[in-house]
Amino acid sequence: MFLALVLLAAVLTFASVRPRGWSEAVVAVPAAGLLIATGAISVDDAAAEVARLAPVVGFLAAVLVLAQLCDDAGLFHAAGVWMARSGAGDPRRLLAVVFVIATGTTAILSLDATVVLLTPVVLATCRTLAIPAGPHAYATAHLANSASLLLPVSNLTNLLAFTAAGLSFTHFAALMTLPWLASILVEYVVLRALFARDLAVAPRPAEPLPAVEMPMFVLFVLGLTLAGFAVTSVFDVSPAWAALGGAVVLGVRGLAQRRSTVAGIVRSANVPFLAFVLCLGVVVEAVMSHGLDEAMRSMLPDGDGFVALLGVAAVAAVLSNVVNNLPAVLVLLPLVSVAGPAAVLAVLIGVNVGPNLTYVGSLANLLWRNVVHRADVPTGVLRFSGVGLCTVPLTLVAAVSGLWVGLRVIGA
Template identity: 55%
Template sequence: MQIVIAVGLLVAVLGFAVARPAGLPEAVAAVPAAALAVLAGLVPLGAAWRDVVELAPTVGFLAAVLLLAHLADAHGVFRYAAAVAARAGAGRPVRLLGAVFAVAASVTAVLSLDATVVLLTPVVFATAARLEVRARPHVYACTHLANSASLLLPVSNLTNLLAFAASGLGFAAFAGLMALPWLAVLAVEWVVFRLFFAADLTVPAGPAPPLSARPPRYALAVLGLTVLGFPFAEPLGVHPALVAAAGALLLAVPRVRRVPKEAVSLLRELDPAFCAFVFALSVVVLAVRRHGLDALAAAWTPARATFAGLLLTAFLAALLSNVINNVPATLVLVPAAAHSPGLLLAVLIGVNVGPNLTYVGSLATLLWRQILHRHDAAPSTREFLALGALSVPACLLAGVAALWAVLEMSGVS
């Protein structure tokens, strides 16, 4: 009965997150579900509190990065990036797609996948309309790269942050091990997109627009220093959340100085509701883990980081992501793979690439779908599934092969 109740709570929370009735935040269902899990004795209060405390630095980092991305957008970083992409791709849709790939991969790696979906996708729509090209390839690139391009840095995705905390790897070591898998996955995505959207990419683009957007030098400099600050601050014992918060503060000061009332609105960009959702979801997942899922994950997860073990782990993570969403999948699989940094990184390949297969794989994909509906450009479910069926298995195989090669060369297992 306890496992039935625990699974029921998780299904209810995820179902609410997918549907978001009346636009209500995910926390509206997740927080009561977490409280019910504790009250029903599925999770002892002490265990729930320890889980929240352990997760707090990760969620703090998430909030800081969300604010950093919002401020970068307010300073014109995304408008400038879109203007550069439009200039580079004028007259040539394939070149425009290449520019969107480069921008989306960079934004995802540095400012997280949510920035790519929420802030970059509308800009890409506007750029495609300005150049009179079919938006489909470029808009789909936003959601695919929001997921698959989030492999590079610990800061690129909440799933990365969760695994990074358990991996024992430093920031630079994590990036070094994931750089080749990241490039391999991007290369496969590029080939698949060129083939899948071949007809759309033959329509000539319009003439090059004037590059009217000024480069936001101050914001770009702050972002650059923030990214460089992550690996340098870690050996000094400075948590990455503090580095991200410092970058956000530097971007916020000029704006608040001009408009002091904006300080209150910036607090909303920390998205406390989503942070509460992450905390509550962790407790609900803990209830499921304590009543059987941990044992199943331990039984299914390979013991060694051989090529076969890495591949099985990545495909298991991808499958679980499309069943229960990639954040719960990460929370379930990280403890089972924590004995091996290699297996943990394979989990990330699965939970980051796998969600491109279905809408429910990641919250970012669900947000992207909502944005397309608001632009009266609702994606075709058949087309989305077909593109995912072509790209996901190939990306998983390429990413795992690259990871295995890096682990063999580095001696990390």
């Protein structure tokens, strides 16, 4: 137990710091190997955990590639031009547009696309308009987490919960629609109030803004891919095939137009990160098998009433800010899945909304901090957590309320 806990702490610390930009897998892979070698987890149990996570990781790889191909085709550049033209007269209108684009990007292309691909575009748009970037940058940070509640493809935690809940793609989306909308509304109202002074600064674009040239073919393929997620779920086929189909179509077109390269496509799959996820699963399983599962089970309330669901979400949120949301969901899902989809979705709300409180809450937060490091945006730990303290409790209550209503209207 002690060795597994030490190695889990080492893996999470390295993933948070990432010295010299090294991949999270640099420590995670040897840690998993050491636990197997010392007998802390058997080869069979480790293989079973890898097999359980493999479809989820494959799905994640396809979505990462799809997001990069959308960027190669100019989707995010067009979004930046649209944002600049929409917000040229009023930063508050720009914030609303950023919310719309970041919400859609997170829901369809995952939170990584919002942090890595959209955030730089938002920062560039603010520079073009000569306005403070703070409210718009924090919008992408928060929406990368809280706006990822809608679809199984929106977040790696969603993919894990989707598997554990045993719901269809459309049933999952239906139950999470109200929590998703409630989260976005609370985030918008609170961020607009917190950054009222920055949003009052009048834009001063240095030059005329270009016309928007939206890549319609890309939007068409994304629409078909999204429909494919629902169709594959109906026929009990992994939605990864729909994501792969969209990636193949855009990949072939991107290569033919020389917008994309084979090396770039392979790199976008982020194989080291995928290895990190698999090995982290092995490390967490080793910790769980030595008693952590019983300790955590005693902290989780029973039932599917509002108070019980809020308690489950709160435990998940707190655990996310202690050990990061990915290990938190790996720890909690086996404990709540026997109680049914309601508890699983409450955990999901906790691990998706809760991370907005601290940088350690999610890897997306750490990626966002790196992206905005050179921008004129206050990103200190106290500032980030101060903003999170204003949004997370309210968002958590609103999202759980939406889930409670959805369960009673739609049913689990």
